[in-house]
Amino acid sequence: MKIELKIIQCLIVFAVGFVFFSCTANYYFNEAEKLSEARKYTEAIELFNKAIEKDTTFLEAYNNRGTAKSAIGDYEGAIKDYQKVLEIDSQNTMAFFNIGNNYKRLENYQSAIEYYNKALDTKGKGPIYFETVPNPFLGIEGNPSDVPLREICYERGIAYYYVDDFQNAICDFNTALRQNYETAVCHYWLGYIYLALGYIESACLHFNSASLYGDEDAREAMKKYCK
Numbered sequence: 001m002k003i004e005l006k007i008i009q010c011l012i013v014f015a016v017g018f019v020f021f022s023c024t025a026n027y028y029f030n031e032a033e034k035l036s037e038a039r040k041y042t043e044a045i046e047l048f049n050k051a052i053e054k055d056t057t058f059l060e061a062y063n064n065r066g067t068a069k070s071a072i073g074d075y076e077g078a079i080k081d082y083q084k085v086l087e088i089d090s091q092n093t094m095a096f097f098n099i100g101n102n103y104k105r106l107e108n109y110q111s112a113i114e115y116y117n118k119a120l121d122t123k124g125k126g127p128i129y130f131e132t133v134p135n136p137f138l139g140i141e142g143n144p145s146d147v148p149l150r151e152i153c154y155e156r157g158i159a160y161y162y163v164d165d166f167q168n169a170i171c172d173f174n175t176a177l178r179q180n181y182e183t184a185v186c187h188y189w190l191g192y193i194y195l196a197l198g199y200i201e202s203a204c205l206h207f208n209s210a211s212l213y214g215d216e217d218a219r220e221a222m223k224k225y226c227k
Helices: 002-022 025-037 039-052 059-071 075-088 093-104 107-121 149-162 168-180 183-197 201-212 218-226
Strands: none
Touching: 002 168, 025 039, 025 059, 039 059, 039 149, 059 075, 059 093, 075 183, 093 107, 093 149, 093 201, 107 201, 149 183, 183 201, 201 218
């Protein structure tokens, strides 16, 4: 009986050792993703940590750990993860964009604007920006690190608003509007910008447009400012 027990114990140790050995960076990453989808962000971060321990150049693990940290309010930790992404890929538009978003959450709007600008720089300087889009004929899924121009401009517009750079904010929100992005909210922000500039009629026109798209806050603003 003692011999049989020893054999069983050895088999258990071997099995545990094999499972431990077989846990690759990808295994930990995939398990972490499942936890993130279930909004178990703290547990997900622990497994992203293990994935990164296995592979210190695992760009997606840094990126997704940053997303999980941001979800639990660890914005500074998230920024550090996105900066690690940039060490691996210095032209990663999404990393610049996500750093900007987290600086905005920290109410560090000037730094947010700086990183939104860097995100736009990776898409090409000048008035023309190239969007990475799926190609239905070639089956190309597009660049997973790309961020559409409209999203960057929308978020940067909010940051510009908070530093009272209203002209640049107007430009950014209008860019987002031309691409039919967050239409109601863009009109809402524009309403408050024109209100701050003293253009009540223009403000009310934008509040009205936002309310037509179902924005309840815009309806309240109309009651307050548009007599």
